[in-house]
Each structure stands twice: as structure tokens, then as C-alpha cells.
Amino acid sequence: MAIYKKFTENNELYLYINGKLIYKKWLGTGQSKVFDIMAYDSYTLKSFQDLHVEFDQKLLEIKAKVKLLPTKDGGRKTGFISGYRPNHVFEYNEKGELLHTYIGDIIFDGNRTIEPGEEKEVTVRFVPSQPIEQYLQKGRIWWLHEGARLIGEAEVI
Secondary structure, three states, X not given: OOEEEEEOOOOEXXXXXXXXXXXXXXXXXXXXXXXXXXXXXXXXXXXXXXXXHHOOOOOEEEEEEEEEOOHHHOOOXXXXXXXXXXXXXXXXXXXXXXXXXXXEEEEEOOOOEEOOOOEEEEEEEEOOOOOOHHHOOOOOEEEEEEOOEEEEEEEEO
């Protein structure tokens, strides 16, 4: 796998994997956009910014309890801040592989970070153009991934 990083004169950062653009960040504003070419399904090709501009739809917001795996159990080495966008997985196939990943960000309600091993109540916002409503019933548990690596779980409250 070849990873290439490029900075432009316009103060932009581009990341490529195997020649495919996967990430862009405007360094002056801090805004970013993910182009997940190595996606598990077509829904990861959308970004929050695109949907607001193109469709002017509201994000689906739910309250959830998020628990990160401790580092010793394979979780992250560091915590993350509000606005983090892991892969949200609601189903695996019979081999234990990810069936679909969904786009959603995690917003903290008064907390600055969540650290490995911690559990917090948060707001999770999902892109509305993906077929996710079927999974959003109270008590439903789903898993948080970074790529294929499990980093935690969440429960709809």
C-alpha cells in the first residue's frame, strides 16, 4: 500500500492511498473532507458537507452511551475529541467480517474527550441518505471501528 501526502500553495493537505484521493483538509480553516475510496459500501463516499449543500437535509441525531475498549484489549492508544467520525457497524457477516459501515460523528455533551476504557453519554449524528433508521431503536448496540479494527461499542439510549 502506497501512501502519499501533498501540500498545495492554497494551504491544502491531500492524502492518497495507491494513487486514490482519500482525504482533503483546508489547513487555514480546519475543515476536512473524506473521500473513502476504499469503502465497504457506497454510503462512505458521502461527506457531511456535501449533504448539507446538495440536499439541505438534517442529520439523524440520537443519544447514545459510548464505551471505548481499553488499550490493552486492542483499543486506541489515545482518546478522541468531539466530532470524531469512526466507522459505525451494526452487522457482521457469518465470517465475522463487516457487512456495512455507516457515516456518523460523535458529539460530546459537555465533555472534552473520551479516553480508552471510558464510557460516556454522547450525541451521535448520522448522514440521513443511508438506510440506517432500521437500527436506531432504544437499546440497540453497535460497534465502533477504525477501518477493520474494533475500538469500542455504543448503545442507543
